[in-house]
Amino acid sequence: MEKNGRRGFMGKAFGAVAAVGAVGSLVAMKKSWDPLPSVKAAGFTTLDMTAYKAGELVTEKWRGKPIFVLKKTPEMVAKQNEDDKARDIVVNGEHFMVAIGLCTHLGCIPAYYPEDEDFVCACHGGKFDFAGMVTKVPPPRGLDIPPFRIDGNKLVLGEIGPEYEKMKENGVTL
Amino acid sequence: MAHFEKATSVKDWLNQRLAIEKVEKVMASEYWIPKNINFLWAMGMVLMITFILLLVSGIFLLMYYQPNVATAFDSVNYTIMREVGFGWLWRHIHGVAASVVFLIIYIHMFTGIYYGSYKKGREMIWISGMLLFITFSAEAFSGYMLPWGQMSYWAGMVITNIFSLGGLHLDGLVEWLRGDYVPAQAFLNRFFMLHVLLLPLAILGLIGLHFAALRIPHVNNQDGEEIDFDAEAQKYLAGDKKGSKVMRFANDFMSKDMMVVGIYLIFFFYLVFYHYNFAMDPVNFDPADGLKTPAHIYPEWYFLWSYEILRPFSVNIGLIAFGFAQVIFVLLPFLDRSPNAVPANRRGAFGIWFWLLLIDMIVLTAMGKLPPEGAFSTIGLVAALAFIALWIALPFITAKEKKL
Structure with a gap:
């Protein structure tokens, strides 16, 4: 990927969005496996x-x-x-x-x-x-x-x- | 847009859109297999057929199985076994295939080790194969939970406790894996999901990788000979079928392959109809009871060798030895320092190493089944230490090996 220019920026911008999404979904997945409150x-x-x-x-x-x-x-x-x-x-x-x-x-x-x-x-x-x-x-x-x-x-x-x-x-x- | 002609036939119509003739050539009729092989080279196909048997029987079991702690046991032992027409057949095929698949995997693995089929560009075949072994192990374990009998419950208890990693006391991790303090509803449900969806998906993906890893280095042969596949294929296509060292995957190789598969299936269905009991532990015909441990807990035969490596040591050392046993096979292509990719019997010390490893694993398997008392404990301990010693010795003995 180009380091400068618009494509480089778009790549980094997508990377940032994807990273936030990935962390968020990992948290959700982890919590889904926790013992339930009723348990x-x-x-x-x-x-x-x-x-x-x-x-x-x-x-x-x-x-x-x-x-x-x-x-x-x-x-x-x-x-x-x-x-x-x-x-x-x-x-x-x-x-x-x-x-x-x-x-x-x-x-x-x-x-x-x-x-x-x-x-x-x-x-x-x-x-x-x-x-x-x-x-x-x-x-x-x-x-x-x-x-x-x-x-x-x-x-x-x-x-x-x-x-x-x-x-x-x-x-x-x- | 690409240019399309009016089709002259259905085949031509498909050919223009999907290149079916080319696909057939790449996948089968011009996928080249060495001639210098024996029946052990058919184990891949035998495994594929066994996997399909597991898949089909599993689909039918899935239609009546209930992943609920209150009903799971009866849905298997009453509904499927007594009410569903031929339900017993699907269950016995599934149970027997789950056991036999490991026998074939071990034969397939040791064939690869013996003929050096993990070397000289074939490393990814070996690594993807070992990843398949690990996923199959997880698939077998998760499936074993589902009938919710005593062995299901207690195997689930013991195996999930391994994740507390002994002295690290990661009890929170164990409770997270179970979704409860003990194996209960959340545990059964998530292992059901793993068994019928996530792990089969991973297995399908890894089978794709395993096949893809074969394409460039091609299949090994009985002498570990380096074959120029392009030149030999030219020779074959030019009409010199006899002089060429290779043959077509289909139908040449397939015809022999399916012959072995045929013999295998007779043996397999003999087990399914007359000897299915070996794959059905009697203890698992008692419903799960969290307040009563069975007198002897042992895994299915195919896990006994690694279980025996865990058992004779104190908890932390046992876990380290167990972890070592789980990953060490994956590293084989890098631990074998010799450039020789020939059968083990021509490799001097490595040949002895091969047979010692095989015998040691059989001893570990036998000891793992016996109660941990007296002489059995000692033999088990010696065999476990021998297993570790063999793998530590491997880089040294292969580095000293003479180049052939």
């Missing part, structure tokens, strides 16, 4: 923490994801190391493991083996202990803890309480 609005789950039995894993659902709730037995609480303790969620003096039940590797659901008190992921062989800490790779970190707020005997998932914020600050969960 985002349905993102809260309330759990009644008095309903769980110690040593028994219950799977709840939050944002379509499985949530592991395990009320720890006194023996489990006694043998926890520092990492495990940092992950404890204490409601009315009872200790709970609450975590998103998806392997932090690529998102399969690990199965709980009560006799070994650990979780094993069938997809790629990862393991977690009863507090949700990794004991065998490939998972890069312990099971993620969903945002939560303690409300008396209840736990609200999706809302951020001070206990969750503290965990996030200390790098206990992402």
Whole structure:
């Protein structure tokens, strides 16, 4: 294309118009793929923490994801190391493991083996202990803890309480 | 305006407007193919026929399939399989062809590697072919989501999670790809769109590019011989058909090509009618359930080798190895430093490299199917490391190769 003259100018003018249009359409296309407001609005789950039995894993659902709730037995609480303790969620003096039940590797659901008190992921062989800490790779970190707020005997998932914020600050969960 | 005469026939009328005779010559009767080839050169046509089978069966499936999380599973497993007349046929053709197409692609690829058909001006044929492989992989994956069974759901979960790129934690990107926190309605709808529109369009465009890339360097031959196609074509047209090293694409080459296609189609429809089960994972006959992972998640056989490269490592290293495996084949023309474009068995160390790579990929495939325990884990890890080592060694062994 000529650098000067009318054709050169017309070329540049079209280029400018096309660039604005291209950026605009990319923004629109990106936004079209965002999760819908209705999907985002349905993102809260309330759990009644008095309903769980110690040593028994219950799977709840939050944002379509499985949530592991395990009320720890006194023996489990006694043998926890520092990492495990940092992950404890204490409601009315009872200790709970609450975590998103998806392997932090690529998102399969690990199965709980009560006799070994650990979780094993069938997809790629990862393991977690009863507090949700990794004991065998490939998972890069312990099971993620969903945002939560303690409300008396209840736990609200999706809302951020001070206990969750503290965990996030200390790098206990992402 | 150009000058037009009164037409003497329908053919002449079309010829004046569309130059159909010239087009026929350029595309077929004077498109020259070397004589020195074998049945492996028919794989391109076999792939084309398989693609048409996928397209036609897909059109019929599309008329009853419902891309909705509540109805997708039943629209496939009840409506198409039990109600639609011959619906089972379209589904089994589609499923079997989706699997077999990868077998033929791998044969086609390894034929190209063995005979050096990615060198000396044929680089774009190889690159466009590898782009087709990648698009076909995306097409296979997106199609696998549509029946919305357990394997669909969990494969969708695992594969989209790869885009969080391990330690980078791009969870926002994963949620954007899914349009939800987990694979759900938005996810199914957009993968449906990709499978039936955007990716097939890309495939058609890439097939055009792949064919166009063949025109100037022409098809390779069994000895990697450099043929003067113009001179040989002159010889053929002058009447010396026997002495010429080339033949017409149609009908000379096509007649043999379609013979291979015929044999292939008998094998193909034998699978469709009697052995379709290998392409239909039983786990995918359970409807998708976001709260229950199947005991073993594994991809279809054609992805097992790259899956096994991902699996034995910690997440970040695994992803790097996986990314390496996905792109490294594309770079083959540039990693092979030797000027020799002859069959691998005449290239010394490269011949050994070729067979080691093939065996390694078969081992990776076998290990990818087995649960990641004990000895299988170790063999898988060794094979994954061997795959990476082979590709790193390639530029060195080919640079040392003696010029023939």
